[in-house]
Amino acid sequence: MATHKIFIAGFGGQGIILIGQMIAHAGMLEGKEVTFLPSYGPEMRGGTANCTVIVSDAPISCPIIDQATCLVVMNQPSLIRFEKIVAPGGDIFVNTSLIKHKVEREDVTVHNVDSGEIAKELGNERAANIVMLGALIKHLEIVKLESIEKVLAEVFSGSKADLLQLNQRALSTWKK
Amino acid sequence: MATHKIFIAGFGGQGIILIGQMIAHAGMLEGKEVTFLPSYGPEMRGGTANCTVIVSDAPISCPIIDQATCLVVMNQPSLIRFEKIVAPGGDIFVNTSLIKHKVEREDVTVHNVDSGEIAKELGNERAANIVMLGALIKHLEIVKLESIEKVLAEVFSGSKADLLQLNQRALSTWKK
Amino acid sequence: MKKIFEYTKGMLPVSTHYCPGCTHGIAHRLVMEVLEERGLLGESIGVAPIGCSILSHNYMNVDMCESAHGRAPAVASGIRRAMPDKIVFTYQGDGDLASIGAGEIVHAAHRGEKFTTIFVNNAIYGMTGGQMAPTTLIGQKSTTGIEGRKKEISGMPLRVAEMLATIDGAVFVERVALNTPANIRKAKKAIDKAFAVQEKRLGFSFVEVLSTCPTNWGLNPVESLKWLGKNMIPYYPLGNLRSPEEVE
Amino acid sequence: MKKIFEYTKGMLPVSTHYCPGCTHGIAHRLVMEVLEERGLLGESIGVAPIGCSILSHNYMNVDMCESAHGRAPAVASGIRRAMPDKIVFTYQGDGDLASIGAGEIVHAAHRGEKFTTIFVNNAIYGMTGGQMAPTTLIGQKSTTGIEGRKKEISGMPLRVAEMLATIDGAVFVERVALNTPANIRKAKKAIDKAFAVQEKRLGFSFVEVLSTCPTNWGLNPVESLKWLGKNMIPYYPLGNLRSPEEVE
Amino acid sequence: MKEKKLMKGNEAFAEAAIRGGCSLYFGYPITPQNEIPEYMSRELHKVGGTFAQAESELAAINMAYGGALTGKHVFISSSSPGIALMQEGMSFLASAEVPLVIMNVSRGGPGVGGIQPGQGDYRQVTKGGGNGDYHVPVFAPASIQESVDIIYEAVPIADEYRNPVMVLVDGMLGQMMEPVVLPPIRRQITSEEIAQKKPWALTGHKGERTHNVVKSLRLKPDELEKHNIHLEDKYKKMKRELIRYQTDRLQGATVVFVAFGTMSRIINEAVDHLEKAGIKAGIIRPISLWPFPDQAFDEIDPCTKVIISAELSLGQMMEDIKSAVAGRFPVELIYRVGGMVPTPMEVADKTKKILEVIA
């Protein structure tokens, strides 16, 4: 019975909420139990954004977590603030394009993803979140890549359809 | 253990509330238990006024009564409306100056008091309430006349002192 | 025999609970006359306030509701949004509208809600027994100001019509009085225009009606009319403050 | 070295929670500068609203309280009545003052309560995330009006200063803006006069401060200043609406 | 013996608040308590206090908050629907820990209801209608004298717990007159006493201390939890210290009435009627409705057959009685509502019927 408790943090505009929702959505498509909980209210002031996604084979009691199996940090203050949330043995995904600080914990696996740079190379720095999502999925297999691809196609449709190709590439660029 | 439950009714400006309060006040001076309850709120609209006074040797449970030992009516609509409130064997005091209607009940003692006329003869029609009070006290001995006289002196003092004499006379005019 | 004046069918054939000479009765009649003449009795929904006129629904021959104290404009807004094709009005006293309900009336005007408010200003809390209202005049006695209203403690009386006339959505604002037959005729005209504005859905329409409260003013009905003319009208000048071209 | 500008001691030496470029910070500073210069920091009691500035008591170096949404003028009235010798002020946003608290501000003005209100109008609900306020401009987008405010549905934006200026007890009413250094200087002068009015106990004094909300306007701080100048000032004209002779 | 004065309830309540040291009153007209603001408007300025007529009950409680956070003593009053409008304020004051004495001269409900006496506000005042975990102690006197004494005492109680305190009577007590002995005049609190006893009060810091803040918002959950637990400790203390009740004739009683306020007076007489009919009846009269006097129910004689909640409401107090009785006795209800008041005889008759069914 696998339960992934993913915490994603960064600043507003980095697409934190979007990738969180995408994971939950993909989980749902696979028939898994999922919850997604964004930070809300005045705590968002100052431009931070974070969210919790749980994907599980069993009913989920509480969408608020005290420990994450996996932390994704997209900017430096988030790493400093949330490093301690990861359970021992868990994973931390670090956006090294913006984070110079080192992870201090030694009981976790650190994945350095230069997502900002990669996205820039692909032609749009704003796709950094999708690069990071790709890395996450490949490492942890929370959901299948196909599910995420399906969701991606849904997200980038209509008026955003022209961004689909770029993001598809962003999703698949990261190699372990 | 005597308990007087007196209900007084008429229209606003007839001094209904005043004589009710005077009885309660006099009762208090004699060390009796007393309560006074005026009608209140929008039911006063249209110019009616009524009140309940209880004078008793024992603690008084409820200042609202369902049956009165004594009813005082100062105008015709009040007689019609409240005739039924008197307990069998009780008393009704009727201001015959304004009430032409006959009391229909046969199980009560009716006291016809021409209080308006008497007051007019004394020089001020507005003292009718005190004439009626005098009649009431003499008949029923709810409180002592001296107590009422004490209260009267208190009520008609200061700026109203010039009315005292008149009202003293009004109080004592009625003869059984 | 030709009719010169008959009591409007808009008023139900019952006696009112109002005190003798209280001009609430006149205000009721004028509103109902206007609705009858416009053929709107069956199309109207009225909102009664908390105040002596809470029981106006016993007298006015239109569908009506009571409303919590001061909230009539919110209730009317709800009815208006639910029933775009009906005529909606509130009938409110000065305690209800100018005191506890000041926020609601400002916002009905602000949103330009397409209903009509008849504001019966008698410069006192009638139903509760004569307490000072925001509209009580300087020097006027009340049970919470037995020496008369004082500016230093309670401020100057609130001129509601003038205040609302600054709000764009209040497209029709007029003040009238019920102290003489001539003024009553003018009052009816203003109420008629207010409903004309509503029938055209031009915005919020508002008629402030200076009215008497003999009981709590401590005057007889005839003196009350005079007091209104002598004291209220100078401070609350009669006349139209805003009117859209369409109804001129 | 001579001082040209130093941060006022009226502001506590902590960072604020406001978003980058939010002009709440300027408004805070101006109020505190005035109180410092008048030597009133130790004599003042401030009332914070519900809104982004609920935490202003973390920054302003005067005794302060929070107040329920919209009720700051009532709270200030209570303080004023309890403490006739102190300086009392409210600091309120447009949701707080112009929407839920419209009744309370009208009545503070009506009673001529001798305190000062700083009304920070940013044409939006800031703290709750950008819903339409009574002051939101026509066409301006909000989270409860994604296509922009429409007159037919929501009415025209409420001009609070103009409305309050019709009330006798509001003896000082001025609108200022925080979009340029020159306007900020004028804003300070107006706030200074408002407190001068209060020190003389002349009545209620009110300064409407046009302010930005970059976060909920969806603009960066610099664009926000421009938007304010281009869109808000034309609808909300700057200037004094009422001022007693004593402070001229 | 101290001098007795025949006073109207509402005026006596106002006078008790003044004598208790209250210097500020904020109110809005509503029947049947109008004589309180009216009295205050005439009398308060004579003792250096201030009366201000609020534009609404909402404004009144928030003005009261403003007055009370300066450390002065504030008294306010209203009646049922007006109290409903104060619920947000009461929760706010409790959270901000600002003392206040509130009087509810209640009437029949729900909604606008009527203006005759009723006890239908029991739930509204004892369970709170404001949001969150908080309590307001509620005292329900049964005579004008007791009301006066309780109001007088409520002033220091509110201060001690830094919490609003409510005194609940029905319209009848407000409108009637009864002889009353007024308490002595308690000196109003001085600035020096405020500085010393209420260091939290907003008085201007004069540059002599850090600025004071009276607040309600706590965005950080751990902080808010701490505050909640701090408040809860106070409520527990109230539960230990503020319970008031009277019992009478519980020994050997077949039936025990529970009644407060006006209703308890009627019950007193009903008990006499029953005694004459050979039925032994006892009384528990809760004076504090919150905290509810659970322990009074431990005094009930095991021979008792039934407990009867006698209310001018539809069984609202019965819930608290059941919880206190915890299944030890059956609990029945006798009521009248809407402004109707039962006669003692009526209560006695209904009681007999209940006993017939139970026996």
Added chain:
Amino acid sequence: MKEKKLMKGNEAFAEAAIRGGCSLYFGYPITPQNEIPEYMSRELHKVGGTFAQAESELAAINMAYGGALTGKHVFISSSSPGIALMQEGMSFLASAEVPLVIMNVSRGGPGVGGIQPGQGDYRQVTKGGGNGDYHVPVFAPASIQESVDIIYEAVPIADEYRNPVMVLVDGMLGQMMEPVVLPPIRRQITSEEIAQKKPWALTGHKGERTHNVVKSLRLKPDELEKHNIHLEDKYKKMKRELIRYQTDRLQGATVVFVAFGTMSRIINEAVDHLEKAGIKAGIIRPISLWPFPDQAFDEIDPCTKVIISAELSLGQMMEDIKSAVAGRFPVELIYRVGGMVPTPMEVADKTKKILEVIA
């Protein structure tokens, strides 16, 4: 299987109300329920409905009253302090017998409190904060799906009893996303149906019937008493018909938890932890908080040692539990407040400690 959609709680609630037939929404911003008015402002006009932003919660409930008394279906929402401001209105609507569905997406209190989830509104919503004898049925779902289903159902329930109905969730359910199956679109009520099913509604009499009046004031005590008893009959009917709850693993349970909403989800997991530790635990999950499911407590196995009220409040539900249990079992409390939420492990640990003391 019907199509699942990943939806944010608040948006799903709004959509459920629309699908349930509500054509009018009146609201005022307050966190954590802002997505409801925001959604309504975008979506309601698409189905011919109307969204209006009220100037306050007070105005919102009174607008809702105005909308609903025309016979149309109205939905409103707010959060804790906003609900406090609606108490007068709720009492008024109950007395005037006007149906309405109200959603409370609650937060930590008292006062302004915080914006994280809390259940401290339990008393405010179940006991009522308005004046007089009235009740508002309260349903407390535990997932977005259940919320959607209950809101949908609440529309006809409110109509049937001509009374407001409340749906209570905490901020977490409002803010989170979960998969949900939306109910089918229920057709909005037509004028003909209103004329037929709601003859009391104000629609203009068109000269075809006597005028309708929707009212609350009843000055005559006997009339008001009659009305109160009429209302009480409805509340008794609700008590028979509206009770909802779930029980799980009560057989042989040493400890039985009582929890609703978010807390019940945590308890589900805590029960697993306890089972692993060899402690048998059962659950009662009240879905209707008023009427409270007293009968659920009759299903408890006599071998049970203790009942634990698990709350995000300070024992508010415990009072109702005690009354239902009537002394049969000891009742204990496990809580977190202020927006703090316990972990299942934490609950399990606290439970063990309670059992140690009891054993």
Added chain:
Amino acid sequence: MAKGILKFNKDRCKGCELCVVVCPKMILKIHDYEVNAMGYRPISVTDMDQCIGCGSCALMCPDGVISIYTEEVPAK
């Protein structure tokens, strides 16, 4: 001049005299001894012939007591 004919719904009259003071012909008067169902002395007319049918009394009456008719076409 038109001649007005007044009809009174006397049981609704509250004897307030508002009609009395506005009548230009001063022909209205509170009844000396009659008392109506509500207990008020109702309105009466002293000289109907003088009534010009101006309508002032009816306009002023808060209680809908007065109806006015005419048999003649006003002479202009």
Added chain:
Amino acid sequence: MAKGILKFNKDRCKGCELCVVVCPKMILKIHDYEVNAMGYRPISVTDMDQCIGCGSCALMCPDGVISIYTEEVPAK
């Protein structure tokens, strides 16, 4: 012209650039790489000598970052 000397309380700066746009001398600039305690790029001055001590930047700053001093008495 007076010469202004600026002091920055950089840890309070939120990098909003309001000061930047109002400086008549265009000598203020958000720092290229520095990040302050709050995570913002703070303000910096490119050419202090050009500062005329007009005060606009400080007036405009919502966060009390800027203090301005002068050593000279302004030449009039």
